[in-house]
Amino acid sequence: MVSFDTHPDRYRHWSLRVDGEVAWLVLDVDEQGGLTPGYELKLNSYDLGVDIELYDATQRLRFEHPAVRTVVVTSGKDKVFCAGANIRMLAAASHEWKVNFCKFTNETRNGMEDATANSGQTYLAAVNGSCAGGGYELALACDHIVLVDDNSSTVALPEVPLLGVLPGTGGLTRVVDKRGTRKDLADVFATRADGVKGRTAVDWKLVDELAPPRRFTEVVTERAKELAKRSARPDAEGVELTPLVRDRYVTAELGDGTVDITVHVPDAVEERRDAEFWPLAMTRELDDLILRLRTNEPERGVWLLRTEGDHEVVRGYEALLDTSDWFAREVVHYWKRTLKRLDVTSRSLIALIEPGSCFAGMLAELAFAADRQYLLDDQDAGAAGTLVLTEANFGTYPMGNGLTRLESRFWGEKSQVDTLRKQAGTVLLPDECKDLGLVTDALDDIDWADEIRIVVEGRAALSPDACTGMEANHRFVGPETIETKIFGRLSAWQNWVFVRTNASGEDGALRRYGTGKKAVFDRRRV
């Protein structure tokens, strides 16, 4: 069982040093510290364990260190920045492990960009040695890249020439989409194993600037301070992310191929400025649950999403979050990232809107993130599930495609979104939910249990791969963004390449890497 709990005091691979408005996040991987046995993490290569620490650090920087305005990501090793994901780990891992690992890695990198864009916490890559594959992709997630100009350190994406796979955690996408490298140069870059150094790297826009070894720290520090000036982050007291308490606001019951997830809302609104503040505590629990389920429960393919509590309390908390205060903003962005995590989760998501539920505003987003929404309308008992839309459903929590979940749901029907916005604040009864297209179906209590059972069993009978592909296509309508390209185009191609014999077959490039033997390819283009 993989746990995502960690703390800077226990990091084995990273160190986090805060120096006023600049934080130094230093990668110094413990070779013997792999999450599972069977490989050594040489040359600052990483596995899921290394990434779990990085994710923890990025979260703490946002909540515990509001004064930090620039985060410098650099290496604690000599001559090497980071060699990327560990190849022996990848070669030995099951397909779903690789895919899940890459997804989490991508999410953390998107989180770094989110901090840069929305929290005034800019990431700066101080590339002080060779930087290859996932190492360069980590640098690409930073806003600014400084490369040491020592006539030997290169940035490189050697996946295609060396391993027969793709730089699948954002590399191909960010080089052209984010950094604007010309596509022919990107093509040259991504097919040469040795990478690009010095002036060429700058000319090709692969890095932003060079710094000679002796002035490297000085240049980086200077740049970090400059970037800090862009930020409006306050010099405030942080909120400590105390050890996570589980099963309070988010409970999960593991079933036969299913997980019943319920988000609980407290009886009353309590304003606090610590990790006990319900929206933060709940988000942390759900975030952690999603990660653990994805990693540890791959066979539980259907998640049933419920909420429990009072709409008014949810709306009360929303009111508290609706300020420019840095802490409130961080909680909002964290909930946004957690919802995005749900959006890219390869599980069938079914929202069950029952009497006593509170799918209001920020929690209604959970229902809209789901693939289907079923509402229980118990007319005999006079009890029904309801929905409440609030302003939060119209822009606070965009998806990776830049649209709100309602815009995605009603893609091409802008007027419907406008109509819905006029309904904000009212409790929507079953017929209204149905007429407004907010639920898949509203079911009578006499049918409820059976229908839901049949929906779940029906889903469980389908091909999990086809479901994953289908859901990913339906969830992301409309425009492409770097994020949707990474989770859609890049990941899908990567996952296909991974399972082809040219990569993972006995004679494939991934399997033959490091054996001294050359890969044998099936030459047919597909």
Place this chain on the structure above:
Amino acid sequence: MTTSINYEDKIPNNVDLSSDRRLQRALEGWQPKFMNWWGEMGPTLETQGVYLRTAISVGRDGWAHFDHVHVPDYRWGIFLAERDPGRTIAFGEHMGEPAWQQVPGEYRADLQRLIVIQGDTEPASVEQQKLLGLTAPSLYDLRNLFQVNVEEGRHLWAMVYLLHAYFGKEGREEAEGLLLRNSGSPDSPRILGAFNEETADWLAFFMFTYFTDRDGKYQLGTLKESAFDPLSRTCEFMLKEEAHHMFVGTTGVDRVVERSAALIREHDTLDIAPRGGIPLDIIQKYINFHYTVSLDLFGSETSTNAANYFTAGLKGRWQETRRKDDHRLTDDGVFLEKPAENGTWTSEELPALLALNLDLRGEYIADCETGIKRWNRIMESAELNHRFALPHPGFNRSVGVSSGHHVTPDGTIVDEATWQAAKHKWLPTSEDLAFVRSLMRPVYERGKIASWVAPPRNGINGKPFDYEYVHLA
């Protein structure tokens, strides 16, 4: 609010209707629509009471309770054969597992489709036979027609029960759909082609109940094997009633043949039309037509749907449990005769799993042969040389490997011109149909019967032939 109906009194059942809220709610919506449908699409002839059998329980005596009934007040019941608590699945990939008491989500759509298709045929035949009461050859036959009609109605109820009890909201919608499609309707026809043809005369009715209802019997037989236990038990009970329809068809054709034979001997001529009898060649043409249209109901000889249904356990083979094989059929093969380009027959080997429709059709054909034997025995005892025969299964087919080919009743593959030139010898012509129709004049007097059919040997439930089976308005 709908007024509450005492269902125990109105609807004889063994499904604990009075305590099943879901079922009651569904029936509240459906029953009035069913009554409207019966009023509009049911028998046209008005009667004061018909001597009908009503099933009031599934026990030995209960399922055959006789009395004169005002037809709209007929108590359509809901009955399933007794549950065998130890029943296990007899075939397919779930073989040996306990039978399902609930619909597995995985198979919901398929099971629902199977039930809807079966259910759709039941009211269809009532619609097809709507006008027949106006030309009944005797009160005895009129009573049998009504008995068949109410039982088709009850079979509709049986399928509707399954839809209501196990398929939720969609099931209720499908149940309503069974009343919205109508036989022969241009916009909303019945699902299967054969059920959109009007049953034009009583010979067609007897042929329909012999051949087409017999297809129903075999379809029910495959559903009786279903892993979905409520469907299995429903079909088991329906098969009991289906036997009566077979009886009406078998003895109906018997009596037509018997009457024709008598007229031939009496007048010493095969040309009995002027004497008010149905010539033997017209009877043979009716056999050819109804038999082949019914063969089409078995679907294509090769079917991946049927294979999937079998593997999943939804639909078995006829008398599955009595068969001596592995009940999975993953490695077995069978041969299929099909027309070749050069006008001969060729044999193709197929996986047995893909040829399940062919298997069922084979059982059906063997059963149909027994009717032919009966009618030929009547010929023999009348010392007539004429013999009836089933045409080749490739004859007059719109479905399967022979569709698109012209095959004669003896199995010769012929070209279009030959077919067109000879077709009138094999299938009823419009003149034949007009002639049979001309004989269809009602006989409503007790103890009397039309010229073209012999009286039955026995009456119903020990009553004599001249019993007043129907009180007319």
